[in-house]
Amino acid sequence: MTQKITPFLMFQKGDAEEAMTFYLSLFDDAKIVAISRYGAGESGKEGTVRHATFTLAGQEYMCIDSDVQHQFTFTPSMSLYVGCDTEEELQRLYTALSEGGQPLMPLDSYGFSTKFGWVNDRFGVSWQLNLP
Known part of the structure; x- marks a missing residue:
């Protein structure tokens, strides 16, 4: 295997x-x-x-x-990184994932990409969204 x-x-x-x-x-x-x-x-x-x-x-x-309750949950230290093809795709994903969630870095140009945003979704999963 x-x-x-x-x-x-x-x-x-x-x-x-x-x-x-x-x-x-x-x-x-x-x-x-x-x-x-x-x-x-x-x-x-x-x-x-x-x-x-x-x-x-x-x-x-x-x-x-999980049927076992833990003292931990998701953390932004581990995130799912998404390379987007268009600004429209980036905006759509950022908007959808932000709904009921928590924006960590608003969509903007941070010098390392054309446009970037980071958000925890409503389930606590962390997403980095990038437009190269």
């Missing part, structure tokens, strides 16, 4: 499916590859995501709804 690294997103409030569906709506070449859910009497809340694999722009991701 060839070694493979896949970003893995752990949600703790039953948000995995909502987040995954939201992300799928934003990116091309996006689809759910596989999803399994907790059933009645299992450790997680029935119907929530036990494990899912999905793709965004051809990149594979995994996510779960």
Whole structure:
């Protein structure tokens, strides 16, 4: 087997499916590859995501709804970096991901790119959006 690294997103409030569906709506070449859910009497809340694999722009991701509560969550120290092809794409993604979230760096020219923005979405996942 060839070694493979896949970003893995752990949600703790039953948000995995909502987040995954939201992300799928934003990116091309996006689809759910596989999803399994907790059933009645299992450790997680029935119907929530036990494990899912999905793709965004051809990149594979995994996510779960953790049935164990942790003292940590997402942090901007680890972010998903998106290279955008157009200013319109950058603006669309920034607007959608900012809704209910927290802008960390507003869209602007910071000297290292034409336009850049950084945001935590409403689920706490951090996104860097760049127009080279």
